[in-house]
Amino acid sequence: MTTIDLETPTLTRKDFVSDQEVRWCPGCGDYSILAQMQKVLPDLGIRRENIVFISGIGCSSRFPYYMNTYGIHSIHGRAPTLATGLAISNPDLSIWVITGDGDGLSIGGNHLIHAIRRNANINIILFNNRVYGLTKGQFSPTSRQGMRTKSSPMGSIEQPLEPLSLALSAGATFVARTIDTNPNHLGETLTRAAAHKGTSLVEVYQNCLIFNPQEWTDYHNRQTRDDHMLFLEDGQPMVFGVNQDQGIIVRDLQPEIVKLGNGISEDDLLVHDATSESPTLAYILSRLRHPAVMGVLREVEGPTYAEGLMHQVAEAKAKKGQSDLLSLYQESDLWEVK
Amino acid sequence: MSEVKEKEPSLRELDAIVIRFAGDSGDGMQLTGTQFTNTSAVLGNDISTFPDFPAEIRAPAGTMAGVSGFQVMFSREDILTPGDAPQVLVAMNPAALKKNLPDLERGGFIIVNTDSFNRQNLRKADYDDNPLEDDSLKGYRVYKVPLTSLNREALKDVEGLTTKEKDRSQNLFALGITFWIFDRPLEMTLEWIEKKFAGKPAVIEANQKALRMGYYFGENTEIFRQRFRISPADLPAGTYRKLTGNEATALGLVTAAVKMGKPLFYGSYPITPASDILHFLAKLRHFDVRTFQAEDEIAAMGSVIGAAFGGALAVTGTSGPGIALKSEAMNLAVVLELPMVIIDVQRGGPSTGLPTKTEQADLLQVLFGRNGESPMPVVAPQSPTDCFDLAIEAVRLAIRGMTPVIFLSEGYLANSSEPWRIIDPDDIPAIDVHHPAPRYGTNGKEPFLPYQRDPVTLARPWAIPGTAGLEYRVGGLSKAPLTGNVSYDPYDHEKMVKDRAEKVARLADIIPEQEVFGPEKAELLVLSWGGTYGAARSAVRRAQKDGKSVAHTHLRYLNPFPANLEEILSRYDQILVPELNKGQMAFLLQGTFAIDVLSYPKLHARPFRINEILAKINEVLD
Numbered sequence: 001m002t003t004i005d006l007e008t009p010t011l012t013r014k015d016f017v018s019d020q021e022v023r024w025c026p027g028c029g030d031y032s033i034l035a036q037m038q039k040v041l042p043d044l045g046i047r048r049e050n051i052v053f054i055s056g057i058g059c060s061s062r063f064p065y066y067m068n069t070y071g072i073h074s075i076h077g078r079a080p081t082l083a084t085g086l087a088i089s090n091p092d093l094s095i096w097v098i099t100g101d102g103d104g105l106s107i108g109g110n111h112l113i114h115a116i117r118r119n120a121n122i123n124i125i126l127f128n129n130r131v132y133g134l135t136k137g138q139f140s141p142t143s144r145q146g147m148r149t150k151s152s153p154m155g156s157i158e159q160p161l162e163p164l165s166l167a168l169s170a171g172a173t174f175v176a177r178t179i180d181t182n183p184n185h186l187g188e189t190l191t192r193a194a195a196h197k198g199t200s201l202v203e204v205y206q207n208c209l210i211f212n213p214q215e216w217t218d219y220h221n222r223q224t225r226d227d228h229m230l231f232l233e234d235g236q237p238m239v240f241g242v243n244q245d246q247g248i249i250v251r252d253l254q255p256e257i258v259k260l261g262n263g264i265s266e267d268d269l270l271v272h273d274a275t276s277e278s279p280t281l282a283y284i285l286s287r288l289r290h291p292a293v294m295g296v297l298r299e300v301e302g303p304t305y306a307e308g309l310m311h312q313v314a315e316a317k318a319k320k321g322q323s324d325l326l327s328l329y330q331e332s333d334l335w336e337v338k
Numbered sequence: 339m340s341e342v343k344e345k346e347p348s349l350r351e352l353d354a355i356v357i358r359f360a361g362d363s364g365d366g367m368q369l370t371g372t373q374f375t376n377t378s379a380v381l382g383n384d385i386s387t388f389p390d391f392p393a394e395i396r397a398p399a400g401t402m403a404g405v406s407g408f409q410v411m412f413s414r415e416d417i418l419t420p421g422d423a424p425q426v427l428v429a430m431n432p433a434a435l436k437k438n439l440p441d442l443e444r445g446g447f448i449i450v451n452t453d454s455f456n457r458q459n460l461r462k463a464d465y466d467d468n469p470l471e472d473d474s475l476k477g478y479r480v481y482k483v484p485l486t487s488l489n490r491e492a493l494k495d496v497e498g499l500t501t502k503e504k505d506r507s508q509n510l511f512a513l514g515i516t517f518w519i520f521d522r523p524l525e526m527t528l529e530w531i532e533k534k535f536a537g538k539p540a541v542i543e544a545n546q547k548a549l550r551m552g553y554y555f556g557e558n559t560e561i562f563r564q565r566f567r568i569s570p571a572d573l574p575a576g577t578y579r580k581l582t583g584n585e586a587t588a589l590g591l592v593t594a595a596v597k598m599g600k601p602l603f604y605g606s607y608p609i610t611p612a613s614d615i616l617h618f619l620a621k622l623r624h625f626d627v628r629t630f631q632a633e634d635e636i637a638a639m640g641s642v643i644g645a646a647f648g649g650a651l652a653v654t655g656t657s658g659p660g661i662a663l664k665s666e667a668m669n670l671a672v673v674l675e676l677p678m679v680i681i682d683v684q685r686g687g688p689s690t691g692l693p694t695k696t697e698q699a700d701l702l703q704v705l706f707g708r709n710g711e712s713p714m715p716v717v718a719p720q721s722p723t724d725c726f727d728l729a730i731e732a733v734r735l736a737i738r739g740m741t742p743v744i745f746l747s748e749g750y751l752a753n754s755s756e757p758w759r760i761i762d763p764d765d766i767p768a769i770d771v772h773h774p775a776p777r778y779g780t781n782g783k784e785p786f787l788p789y790q791r792d793p794v795t796l797a798r799p800w801a802i803p804g805t806a807g808l809e810y811r812v813g814g815l816s817k818a819p820l821t822g823n824v825s826y827d828p829y830d831h832e833k834m835v836k837d838r839a840e841k842v843a844r845l846a847d848i849i850p851e852q853e854v855f856g857p858e859k860a861e862l863l864v865l866s867w868g869g870t871y872g873a874a875r876s877a878v879r880r881a882q883k884d885g886k887s888v889a890h891t892h893l894r895y896l897n898p899f900p901a902n903l904e905e906i907l908s909r910y911d912q913i914l915v916p917e918l919n920k921g922q923m924a925f926l927l928q929g930t931f932a933i934d935v936l937s938y939p940k941l942h943a944r945p946f947r948i949n950e951i952l953a954k955i956n957e958v959l960d
Contacts, residue, residue: 049806064811070803073813075670081640089603089648114633316623323625325763332579335380
């Protein structure tokens with residue numbers, strides 16, 4: 001989050017469109033994310049010159065080229081490290097990391113964990129299409145077990161990672177999930193992530209039409225999508241389903257799907273509270289697959305890395321006074337040669 | 339103890355002497371050596387130190403693997419190395435004796451703690467018989483001192499400490515003895531003990547008493563027949579302090595940041611022998627030093643790129659294995675064309691190698707260890723205090739060329755120390771930094787060109803986020819000139835590769851001319867680089883005194899080379915390149931200038947001795 005500047009010039013979507021031609025495959029979910037980003041940024045009250053997009057490698061990582069802001073298309077998996085260094089050198093920026101399931105969870109998994117645990121002031125948008133796109137279709141760390149790809153012709157034998165569970169385990173202060181085909185929800189989620197101070201991790205279910213086109217069919221289809229996704233709202237019971245007649249309860253620390261009626265009412269269901277100090281409920285929700293939980297799972301306050309560091313700078317200056325090189329040189333046993 | 343002595347021991351004046359303190363890792367030998375050094379420095383001697391310790395934090399007590407040593411040379415003359423061979427060895431146990439005896443000068447002094455020469459310790463050092471009781475030490479002057487029991491006796495009235503705790507002071511008892519032999523005052527160390535152990539009166543008492551009693555032991559017993567005095571050196575007037583290479587590097591970086599008017603961002607992952615730079619800088623928050631201990635080497639490098647993009651003075655420090663991990667990100671820094679300094683404090687390799695030992699074997703790695711054409715300037719300090727000057731210089735080159743610069747230090751320089759005449763920071767010129775100004779209302783007009791190069795330096799503008807109207811994108815993909823937009827065009831690619839190379843080459847315009855020590859023409863030119871400076875210069879000095887036709891030149895700028903280097907090399911019949919690797923600089927010179935070079939490699943992961951290079955000079959010239 002950056003300080004809102006009341007004198008920020010009025011910006012429009014067009015101000016955030018760069019002169020570069022967008023080169024994703026036709027129908028790629030990335031287009032929707034780009035469009036929503038360009039749509040919500042003008043309303044955030046942040047000057048364009050204070051916004052930086054940093055990506056790694058992969059289809060999603062072309063994103064910064066298309067944003068008329070500052071940007072770096074860096075190397076595979078390392079975007080959070082550049083973002084952290086930038087946030088420390090210049091704590092006033094609004095920094096966005098664009099990554100994918102391969103870039104962020106495979107080669108860059110380590111950096112993702114550490115950026116989150118430090119609560120660096122960055123927004124990480126993780127495009128999850130559960131497949132490697134740019135290298136043409138191998139399974140990724142989020143691919144379903146059994147998924148057949150060029151590198152797993154007999155089916156993947158690996159257990160997939162759940163990005164939000166990982167983030168919560170690392171102590172994330174903001175964790176959310178949204179989907180490319182629901183532009184309103186996507187835009188709202190990005191807006192809330194931007195407003196969060198500290199690391200925000202947003203997983204976007206994103207469609208790869210070329211290499212994993214069936215992955216989200218049930219989440220896109222009007223007939224089935226409401227059975228597959230539960231949209232969280234703060235203070236509201238967790239209800240979902242095409243007929244809004246199903247809900248979630250927790251029994252013996254296990255989530256259960258229940259049908260409303262037959263003595264079960266909305267009052268029996270879990271009520272969402274993203275600001276809960278304990279991440280336990282958010283963790284349970286993050287692991288649900290049917291339905292997948294959409295929206296902001298966790299949103300709590302905590303000092304950012306740069307705040308902690310700059311606090312130490314201020315404290316040291318107050319204690320030791322104005323920095324003076326000569327005194328520093330002399331902080332040792334000295335002797336005179338005449 | 340008797341007040342009247344039959345005969346005063348004789349006091350001999352010497353020009354220089356080399357002492358090595360050796361004991362178990364837990365015996366406090368680094369501390370003992372440091373205290374001896376500090377006192378000698380304050381007395382006005384020129385000093386040079388060489389700590390030599392194992393990678394294991396605490397190897398099993400009494401074993402050869404656990405021996406830790408600290409060598410110091412102190413002199414009345416200007417010295418450039420910590421000395422070839424010690425003349426005095428203080429050995430706290432059999433393993434320390436065994437490990438260090440081969441280095442000791444024939445006829446040298448040995449002070450041993452006889453209490454530690456028991457069967458168990460002798461066995462750990464693989465001694466079949468006690469060397470103190472047979473002929474093994476013939477030809478040396480051996481002083482057998484029961485240090486442990488003397489120290490226990492001396493501290494018997496100190497209350498509140500166990501015997502084990504009292505034994506920890508025995509290094510100070512030994513130090514007291516050496517202070518007496520070399521006629522040094524105790525005051526500095528007494529004061530230091532008081533500060534170091536503030537709040538622990540029993541420990542202060544024990545340590546101060548041990549030091550004093552060691553001194554009195556020397557004074558009152560007659561086993562030491564000889565004392566020595568080394569007069570102050572004739573150093574340039576001024577205020578001095580002692581600096582290790584790592585301290586000097588850190589001070590240089592802070593100075594450069596102040597001279598730029600920028601915060602210093604230091605992103606690093608702990609690694610021997612570079613970690614001390616991180617430790618030193620972490621204490622300097624009041625200088626707006628923003629240290630960042632990254633989760634790994636790659637993250638450290640990434641963070642530095644981010645900080646440089648944001649406009650800070652961005653620096654990382656590591657050793658060879660870390661450079662290997664950082665290489666991909668270093669390459670990104672090359673194509674993003676951002677200014678930063680990458681410190682490689684070299685250690686013995688390959689792989690994990692010899693973490694606490696020194697080597698110069700990363701030269702070709704830092705020059706060529708990246709995919710594609712990836713030119714990077716390289717500077718290498720020649721002495722511990724030169725790290726200060728060259729760190730500032732590295733920053734200057736980075737800013738001028740908008741390029742990452744390698745600062746190629748060495749474990750030997752990092753941990754060794756020498757006197758540093760404190761300079762007035764006001765005498766150090768400012769480092770000019772230019773960021774392009776914001777541009778308002780430019781929509782639809784001329785776009786900002788992030789790769790529009792300065793016609794003289796070929797550097798691109800350092801536009802930083804937060805500047806209106808300059809929003810631009812960069813990345814690791816090949817780029818078009820001027821715009822920096824992604825381009826796969828073959829001619830764009832060629833131009834960018836050539837421009838980056840030429841930009842680095844043009845740094846030679848501001849690099850000082852290479853100098854030669856000795857005749858303009860001679861039969862032999864010794865060319866050294868890095869920490870080999872001291873031994874090479876001293877050896878050439880001696881050879882010149884012997885009338886040999888030899889000159890010396892020392893390289894601090896390894897890429898680009900100084901503009902006049904080729905001309906210098908052409909003036910000498912033969913060129914000898916001593917280096918702590920298998921001949922990497924020799925290979926580089928041969929490849930760059932198509933000339934014959936005599937390579938003199940040393941692969942012991944220890945610095946050159948003067949005598950080794952002198953012998954080689956004589957061998958070549960005879």
